[in-house]
Amino acid sequence: MPDPANIALRKAAALEPLAADDAYALTQLPATELDTLCEVAAAMRDARHRRRLTYSPKVFLPVTNLCRDHCDYCTFRRNPGEPGAWTMRPQEIVDCCRRGRELGCIEALMCLGDKPELASRGFTEVLESHGATGTIDYVAQACRLAIAEGLLPHTNAGVLSREEMTLLRPLNVSMGLMLENVSPRLGDRGMAHHRSPDKEPGLRLAMIRQAGELHIPFTSGILIGIGENEAERVASLVALRRLHEEHGHIQEIIVQNFRAKEATAMAGAVEPGEDEMVRTVALARLILGADMNLQAPPNLSPNAHRRLIGAGINDWGGISPLTMDYVNPEAAWPAVDTLRETCEAEGFELDARLPVYPEYVSEEFVDPAMLEMIEGHTFGRTSVGVAAL
Numbered sequence: 277m278p279d280p281a282n283i284a285l286r287k288a289a290a291l292e293p294l295a296a297d298d299a300y301a302l303t304q305l306p307a308t309e310l311d312t313l314c315e316v317a318a319a320m321r322d323a324r325h326r327r328r329l330t331y332s333p334k335v336f337l338p339v340t341n342l343c344r345d346h347c348d349y350c351t352f353r354r355n356p357g358e359p360g361a362w363t364m365r366p367q368e369i370v371d372c373c374r375r376g377r378e379l380g381c382i383e384a385l386m387c388l389g390d391k392p393e394l395a396s397r398g399f400t401e402v403l404e405s406h407g408a409t410g411t412i413d414y415v416a417q418a419c420r421l422a423i424a425e426g427l428l429p430h431t432n433a434g435v436l437s438r439e440e441m442t443l444l445r446p447l448n449v450s451m452g453l454m455l456e457n458v459s460p461r462l463g464d465r466g467m468a469h470h471r472s473p474d475k476e477p478g479l480r481l482a483m484i485r486q487a488g489e490l491h492i493p494f495t496s497g498i499l500i501g502i503g504e505n506e507a508e509r510v511a512s513l514v515a516l517r518r519l520h521e522e523h524g525h526i527q528e529i530i531v532q533n534f535r536a537k538e539a540t541a542m543a544g545a546v547e548p549g550e551d552e553m554v555r556t557v558a559l560a561r562l563i564l565g566a567d568m569n570l571q572a573p574p575n576l577s578p579n580a581h582r583r584l585i586g587a588g589i590n591d592w593g594g595i596s597p598l599t600m601d602y603v604n605p606e607a608a609w610p611a612v613d614t615l616r617e618t619c620e621a622e623g624f625e626l627d628a629r630l631p632v633y634p635e636y637v638s639e640e641f642v643d644p645a646m647l648e649m650i651e652g653h654t655f656g657r658t659s660v661g662v663a664a665l
């Protein structure tokens with residue numbers, strides 16, 4: 277009698293939706309079946325996305341690196357007053373966006389630590405000196421500055437309330453929050469999130485659900501290699517799929533691999549191997565289905581691009597010609613031309629895309645003023661109207 281893992285694999289090959297039990301059964305597939313798993317995942321991707329991969333030309337704006345959390349793997353956050361602690365000034369935001377636009381960027385990624393106002397008593401005064409009443413008011417100001425420079429904002433500002441998302445929605449074409457992992461175990465003493473109240477999975481799931489209720493095109497994903505097991509990865513993907521089934525708003529899922537960084541509590545932790553990353557991407561494709569946009573950051577697996585394509589991704593996420601990946605500063609973006617050569621060698625086109633996917637470019641999901649901006653947007657000299665997306 278066929279085992280449950282092979283039954284699930286056959287269902288996926290027939291493009292049948294997998295039940296949660298099927299998803300968990302896939303974790304029983306032996307490592308020797310990795311090629312078969314990838315073949316099914318790649319065929320599922322091809323059924324919907326064909327032979328096309330995308331990326332988003334972006335500027336990464338680290339609005340502030342103050343954060344109230346202390347994740348064991350993070351080098352982004354700083355304590356107030358510590359060397360390297362910053363809050364971008366309005367003129368710096370303008371300059372970065374202007375230069376990025378000249379270089380062909382379209383996305384302005386607003387990235388900041390979680391609840392920086394709780395990390396630093398002086399932060400509110402800094403914001404007031406920039407004419408903002410609080411963190412989210414300042415992010416809104418940053419979004420307006422980016423829009424004035426012709427960029428489309430995508431904000432990832434940690435866990436936000438419904439009111440905060442409502443405020444930012446008209447100024448963003450999409451927003452994001454990594455789920456990372458649904459297991460509360462990672463918040464236990466000695467685990468990666470034990471000093472990070474905003475990494476409590478219930479809070480993050482609630483925000484992603486509220487984003488759906490607000491019709492915000494949303495980016496989320498899982499972070500692998502931070503102490504979770506494979507069943508917990510699958511549980512996280514299943515949870516994200518359920519939220520998407522409820523609200524239809526999750527525009528893309530990222531599978532991100534942990535990279536160990538010096539001077540962090542996890543400096544000596546073992547990074548996920550290439551096979552592990554490839555297997556997780558393939559599982560994600562099968563669990564999330566053919567329609568989902570599935571992304572793996574190319575700078576975090578610089579030697580595995582071919583294999584990630586073969587595991588079923590259809591997107592590389594944001595790549596910047598100007599700004600580094602401030603969350604993974606050691607990991608340079610690949611040159612787009614080099615990435616394109618790899619894609620083409622595997623039989624795929626590589627196209628730039630907007631920070632909102634075509635299926636969400638509608639009045640249901642995007643503010644009318646932002647829709648107008650999207651209509652008139654250009655990649656270099658080529659107009660990218662809604663109809664052509």
Ligand code: SF4
Nearest residue numbers: 343345347350353389
């Ligand atoms: S990973 Fe994000 S939430 Fe965690 S400490 Fe770093 S900036 Fe804060």
